[in-house]
Amino acid sequence: xxxxxxxxxxxxxxxxxxxxxxxxxxxxxQDGSMxxxxxxxxxxxxxxxxxLASLPFDQCKHTIATVDCQPSGPAGGMLVFVSGHLRLxxxxxxxxxxxxxxxxxxxxxxxxxxxxxxxxNYA
Amino acid sequence: xxxxxxxxxxxxxxxxxxxxxxxxxxxxxQDGSMxxxxxxxxxxxxxxxxxLASLPFDQCKHTIATVDCQPSGPAGGMLVFVSGHLRLxxxxxxxxxxxxxxxxxxxxxxxxxxxxxxxxNYA
Numbered sequence: 001x002x003x004x005x006x007x008x009x010x011x012x013x014x015x016x017x018x019x020x021x022x023x024x025x026x027x028x029x030q031d032g033s034m035x036x037x038x039x040x041x042x043x044x045x046x047x048x049x050x051x052l053a054s055l056p057f058d059q060c061k062h063t064i065a066t067v068d069c070q071p072s073g074p075a076g077g078m079l080v081f082v083s084g085h086l087r088l089x090x091x092x093x094x095x096x097x098x099x100x101x102x103x104x105x106x107x108x109x110x111x112x113x114x115x116x117x118x119x120x121n122y123a
Numbered sequence: 124x125x126x127x128x129x130x131x132x133x134x135x136x137x138x139x140x141x142x143x144x145x146x147x148x149x150x151x152x153q154d155g156s157m158x159x160x161x162x163x164x165x166x167x168x169x170x171x172x173x174x175l176a177s178l179p180f181d182q183c184k185h186t187i188a189t190v191d192c193q194p195s196g197p198a199g200g201m202l203v204f205v206s207g208h209l210r211l212x213x214x215x216x217x218x219x220x221x222x223x224x225x226x227x228x229x230x231x232x233x234x235x236x237x238x239x240x241x242x243x244n245y246a
Binding site for chain 2: 081096114119
């Protein structure tokens with residue numbers, strides 16, 4: 001499958017799940033997965049989802065502006081770089097963000113998130 | 124050496140070289156290196172440096188806001204995620220950007236850039 005198509009499907013799935021059922025993101029990470037969220041380093045699917053679930057807003061809506069993708073090396077991984085903005089429930093203001101994912105293949109022919117780095121882009 | 128320290132030294136070296144001697148960036152890439160610059164895909168050190176040299180401004184100044192770093196897997200690579208802003212010569216206005224690098228180790232104990240994705244973050 002075309003890497004750009006995989007990246008696009010992943011990004012759509014990730015942010016739709018984030019915006020509608022944050023706990024459902026657990027399936028996308030594994031024990032060795034890493035998240036750096038606004039500089040805070042978190043290791044492992046369970047800790048990552050706990051962190052995302054504990055963010056101080058109930059709902060948000062991501063809008064994607066750009067998705068870029070490159071193969072990360074011979075192990076079959078893929079780097080996905082996203083920019084966009086998000087709106088928290090009850091807020092008028094939109095926040096710009098950038099996020100990168102390193103997707104690694106699973107034996108089942110799917111991908112999981114090995115690396116995840118998220119930053120808000122303050123004006 | 125501490126990965127965060129490596130990332131910080133790399134980032135400082137990269138943007139200082141970009142701002143003072145863009146052609147000097149050639150040493151940081153290899154034949155298999157990839158750059159996605161504002162959505163345009165470029166392969167190989169020579170093409171990457173040609174692209175960077177051809178950007179329509181003589182000088183610019185990057186200012187770094189954040190640097191995040193994670194190991195990318197058993198091959199000893201490192202993901203470096205940067206946000207900041209840049210000012211072109213003769214322009215008052217600053218442009219915000221995000222950039223990610225995938226650094227891979229060389230046999231000489233140094234690193235080269237295998238993946239590089241750059242995006243301006245428009246307001």
